[in-house]
Amino acid sequence: MTLSIWRYAHLALAIISSFFLFILAATGVILSVDAVTEKYPNYQVENFDTINLAQALPALRKVYPEIIELRVDHNKFVRIDAQDIDGNSVKGYIDPLTGKLLGPEIIKSPFIQWTTALHRSLFLKETGRVMMGVASFILCLISISGVVLIAKRQQGIRNFFVKINRDFFAQYFHVVAGRLLLIPTLLLAVTGTYLVLMHVDVFDLESKELVIANDATEESIAIAEFKIFQETKLSDVEKIEFPFMEDDPEEFFRLTLKTRDLTVHQLTGAIVAEERLAKAVMLEKLTLDLHTGRSNILLAIILGFASLNILFFIYSGFVITWKRSRTKIRNKHKAQHAEVILLVGSENGSTLFFANCVHKQLLAHGISSYITQMNQFSAFPKAQKMLVFTSTFGLGTAPSNADKFHDLLAKHPANQPIEYAVVGFGSKSYADYCSFAFQVNSLFAAQSWATEFIPVHTVNDKSVDEFTQWIHQWSEKSLIPLSTAAASYQAKLPPLHTFKVLEKTATSADNTTFKIVLESTSKKKFQSGDLLAIYPANDFKERLYSIGANDGKIQLMVKLYTDGLGSSFLYKLQPNDCIKARILVNKDFHMPQAAAQVAMIANGTGIAPFLGMIASNKSQTAIRLFAGFRYNNSLIKEYGAFAASARQQGKLESLELAFSREENPQYVMDLIAANERYFIDLLSNQGVIMVCGSLLMLRDVEKALNRLTEQHLGRPLSYYSERQQLLTDCY
């Protein structure tokens, strides 16, 4: 809770001030470049720090009979405003010992003047100054709340500089840059605020105080003999105003030094008056130095980068906010009625995104699924399954919307048995990789009503592949078909394309499967094994079909169910009808390029992608197809004819069929058992087994294969599936 207060404060302040901060930062970058470049050309003379006024002033008076004033700027350049012997006025940088003109007076370009005015006051004079002051003050607050957020993320100030979890670019660099440029940013903000306050005279301070007033009369001496001139270094001077009239005792030298103003008798050299600058004025000067970096090139460069970084903060901050709020949760069922509960612990919303992908698929399959934050855990009277998707925040603790889960779980025990499965999201670059997910898993394990459905699964750096592995496992065990195509879990869905129906076969009394051939009107590329996602009701309900590619056309084999949403939609289509659909690339179920031998196992319509793969098997990979059906009907005759011609062309080695509702019922598992030797050799020779069809069949096939490998190869089937020798796409 406290975290979100700080986060909302951080965000709200940033939104309010972003426009002003953008201008401040953008102009700040330009001004810092100017502050750096104005130091070139260099008009500073050698041994500048050792020169005193008694050396410089008499020398200059020789070259310039009429001197109005001498200034020493923050770059230690000496600037004169005078007239030379010929009566020409000279304004420029000089060598203070020889009077030699080094360069002309630098006048800020109109662009820099314009930028400065914009930076200070938005061209709105006093009002603008106040607005910029407020923006600057808000930047202080943003910096402070940012520090608190980092400290919370890092579990305390002690770990402030410990490695940061990298979710995505904007988030990572927002935090890293925030840490790195915190001091300069805060410096800019505080000094900026102070300068505005000083400027609008909030403090109403006296700027000077009179220290001595002295009108002692002494002998006239040469200015080189003036004690105060001998003691004062040029480097302490900001400005020297020369007497208006020479030899007039009423006219004085006026020295503006760094810390005091002196009035010096032009004939005797006596200090007539000394005024000390108030602390506030000196502080203002120091503040200006710190704010602009005008007196130190390194500081100017750092401040320039800090300004540039503020621009980046604005950008990355909004990217983070956008990403966080992008995933919209929509629950169709009430918590009390839901059978599958998805609990999400997510800091930046990326975990929520994965969970929501699953949630949407469950809903599309008509399962009453309910998604909520872990901190919203309560009694779910109808729940049968719980899925926990959680990241780990900071150094191994709960993300902010899951920090109360521990207590809530104990507070709401279930009255019915519930099967749970936990997926942890994290980064292996972290010592506490997914540690909160493991904590949650053991919390569940300790509840009498909970049983582990499948073990904790971890996903590193939001790897979609690692996530689909879990989907495979969970789908297979629960028999709830979820998409295993990586494309289903990517933030950017592939675009919708228009497809034209070319051909559609009819079902008959003994055959409920039909073939439909589609052509992409936009020549979209695809391969057999990719999925076609269609939207029969034009809403979130998505149906996936495995594509068999045939001559650049999409061939689908669909079993017609009278109440099937997708199948009846497709069956109603007529040639030349057009539908909108998208192709989901399913890289994990493409025809392997390297394998010499491939065994394809299918049941029912699962044969569709294999038909396409065989048809395009130009490299003549040794393929054997094992397929199981219910009845040996007209459709099977077609498959047989296809297989015969494929064999003639060397695209297929053999087709073996099993029928479950004919005489001598057989299943594909029986085909495997009959070809034991073949499968063993295939696996030990880096061959690949591909399985497509129902999840139930997959489960049995895996059982059968596992028995084989354990008996004959001494390894579990998982060894081969990890090596990509078992590819599956089941539903």
Add this chain to the structure above:
Amino acid sequence: MKKFLKVAGLLIAGTLFASTSFAQSTKYKCMLQMTSYKGEKAYVVISLIKPNGTYEKTLAVLGDDKQWYNTLKEWYKFQTKTKEKVAAVTGASIGGGDRAIRMLDIDASKINAGYKLRFESAVEEQKYFTSEVEIPLTTAGLAEKADGKDYIRTVKIIKAL
């Protein structure tokens, strides 16, 4: 090239008008002493005023940020109308209690000819004086110390060396 054209232009103009107005300018040193008022630095413009009371020429501008020029209302009207180039005579603004010395180039023919020097002043968010100090451009007028109304305490002018 640009410089060359400028110089050539000046030369031509110079020869054309040489017979009618052979101007000899004199340099005057002018000192402004400000009162110790509170607030922002003052913007002051020193102008040469014709006998009929209108602006002839800007001699000095104290204040280099153009965004405040419109606060010197009367002069700003003249400035926007004539687009007179003032960059060469422009310098920093002047704060309360400060002193500034500026060199004024005044055409000798304007002395004792009914012309005046006008000191126009304005302070941000405060007052504006169309003519805070006015000095008749006569030998006697220039020798005398002039007092201001609010921001300017005194103005002293002497002929430069």
